[in-house]
Amino acid sequence: MTKKELLYEGKAKRLFTTDDPDLLIAEFKDDLTAFNGEKHSEEQGKGALNNKISSELFKLLDNTGIPTHFVDMLDENHMLVKRVDIILIEVVVRNIATGSLTRRLGIEDGKKLPFALVEFYYKRDDLGDPLINDEHCLILDLVKNEADLEELKRLGREINTILKAFFRKKELNLVDFKVEFGYDRDGKIVLADEISPDSCRFWDIKSGEKLDKDRFRQSLGGVKLAYEEVLKRIMTK
Numbered sequence: 001m002t003k004k005e006l007l008y009e010g011k012a013k014r015l016f017t018t019d020d021p022d023l024l025i026a027e028f029k030d031d032l033t034a035f036n037g038e039k040h041s042e043e044q045g046k047g048a049l050n051n052k053i054s055s056e057l058f059k060l061l062d063n064t065g066i067p068t069h070f071v072d073m074l075d076e077n078h079m080l081v082k083r084v085d086i087i088l089i090e091v092v093v094r095n096i097a098t099g100s101l102t103r104r105l106g107i108e109d110g111k112k113l114p115f116a117l118v119e120f121y122y123k124r125d126d127l128g129d130p131l132i133n134d135e136h137c138l139i140l141d142l143v144k145n146e147a148d149l150e151e152l153k154r155l156g157r158e159i160n161t162i163l164k165a166f167f168r169k170k171e172l173n174l175v176d177f178k179v180e181f182g183y184d185r186d187g188k189i190v191l192a193d194e195i196s197p198d199s200c201r202f203w204d205i206k207s208g209e210k211l212d213k214d215r216f217r218q219s220l221g222g223v224k225l226a227y228e229e230v231l232k233r234i235m236t237k
């Protein structure tokens, strides 16, 4: 399978068409961005790490009944995926308060939440990805109906249950994460985009060390080492 036309370029990935109209190739880039693109850098090898980490996590989720767009990992930086219409909602699931939640609501950083919190953000860079509620989603026509919103929440929680248990065994706390979904050609909602240390927060269970993009956001250094450590733990039986 080879790349044809560039369909879309985002901050961390490029999407290409292929000979098959139902399949796309995602190329994972080495770019790192934060604060809605205001902070930008490059980390050689980061794209390959996220491609591998995402591929492994998509396989894990597929095997546990979560429909995903993942088809195959093609090479270091490329993933073959099913073409979907991306739903413009970023679904964030949180187990521990940190980041924008603590800033917005004054909840103490590191506080364990009593249950997994699911939030919707409008995927609109020009508006700074604002937090939105169910009614906003319907007024903006982001999904077809209310049942689809319930499905996004159900899938978000289910993905959280699976990944939280998986990472606990790897001595990592899954603090929070962002996922994106799309409609496939049959109108079914499937997990899309990526799941990586760019889009999840992982804290080492023993030391509390951050092993995710917060190392870049907070200029802590050791970004690539952290991503490598996450991959190593995923691959260790």
Ligand code: UDP
Residues within 6 Å of the ligand: 090, 092, 098, 099, 100, 101, 129, 176, 177, 178, 198, 199, 200, 201, 213
């Ligand atoms: N996140 C993401 N893309 C975004 C915003 C957030 O992948 O555009 C992820 C982020 O890595 C974290 C979770 O979603 O795992 C919650 O992020 P938060 O709302 O706390 O945002 P931040 O602190 O980055 O402003």
